[in-house]
Amino acid sequence: MNLAKFPRRRYTAGPTPIERIPRFSEALGGPQVYIKRDDLLGLTGGGNKTRKLEFLVADALAQGCDTLITCGGIQSNHCRLTLAAAVKEGLNCWLVLSEPSSGAYRADANGNIFLYHLLGAGKIKIVPDGVDWPTELRVAEAEAVAAGHRPYVIPMGGSNAIGALGYAACAAEIMGQCFDQSLSVDRIVVAGGSAGTLAGTLLGLELLHFDVPVTAISVVNPNEELLADAKRIAADTAAYLGVDAKVRPDAVTCYDAYIGPGYGQPTKEMVAAVKLLARSEGILLDPTYTGKAMAGLIDLARQGVIRPEENVLFLHTGGSPSLYAATHLFAESPAGGHEE
Ligand SMILES: Cc1ncc(COP(=O)(O)O)c(C=O)c1O
Known part of the structure; x- marks a missing residue:
């Protein structure tokens, strides 16, 4: 190898x-x-996502992308770290988060949600649990393209x-x-x-x-x-x-x-x-x-x-x-x- x-x-x-x-x-x-x-x-x-992101973000940069898009639960470590990598690289970051029940996502919550806001996520979209992730990510990707960005989509958990x-x-x-x-x-x-x-x-x-x-x-x-x-x-x-x-x-x-x-x-x-x-x-x-x-x-x-x-x-x-x-x-x- x-x-x-x-x-x-x-x-x-x-x-x-x-x-x-x-x-x-x-x-x-x-x-x-x-x-x-x-x-x-x-x-x-x-x-653990930091190790995955070393290779994923390098691939995004090699492709000339300027926006990382990924998904996870509302308290997602993967989303926190993808956002942190984006900040470090000067990239935008959009997160799609699924909430287990309606209203479970509260923007003033502690933990990773607090960090999404502190680190300055470009966009956070909340969807219900059980959505089809590939579809949701394609929708976000299309929106990013329409907004003039060059998105790089990272699947669930990298x-x-x-x-x-x-x-x-x-x-x-x-x-x-x-x-x-x-x-x-x-x-x-x-x-x-x-x-x-x-x-x-x-x-x-x-x-x-x-x-x-x-x-x-x-x-x-x-x-x-x-x-x-x-x-x-x-x-x-x-x-x-x-x-x-x-x-x-x-x-x-x-x-x-x-x-x-x-x-x-x-x-x-x-x-x-x-x-x-x-x-x-x-x-x-x-x-x-x-x-x-x-x-x-x-x-x-x-x-x-x-x-x-x-x-x-x-x-x-x-x-x-x-x-x-x-x-x-x-x-x-x-x-x-x-x-x-
Ligand atoms: C702290 C932590 N441990 C383990 C895992 C599981 O890793 P994987 O999704 O690669 O199985 C995750 C995934 O989000 C995580 O955040």
């Missing part, structure tokens, strides 16, 4: 750290957990062959760091949404012959759908890279048992996981992705699926700015009792 042949912008100064989290591991009473700190990636607030290159690169980064740190990892645990992160990671691991199985904790779709999406994006990415590779069946296991009532809806296990990592290591997760992924890791360790002697690498894909729009879920005193 030769990633250097693709245009790439750089939004992070160097590799993100891999940190051992002994207090968390001790509380778990089992595997030794390490964290790949992609929450510390560059652009406003960090997170999950396509170009965006996934960011996580193929991350797999290479992890392999180098594990070698440098004499760290032998038994599995990687990662949240799965639109599957670009999973696809890029799996393809990178495969092409590098870096034999570490991946445990994907789905936060939105059933296992079969997450796996099918990851395989499709990995195949597209391999074609784009010009290599012959695909995801082996034993390379990944998906778990959809931690979604709870639905995408973006809290579970008590997510709340417990966010609190445990915050209080044992001072590291923030998010309520929609990494909180549920960590809840999955904790439960799989308690069930013995993740064995006590394993070294587990949790890929922290970011998202903590959305915590500030969900403070009510965590409202209790530091000692653990509820506030009066």
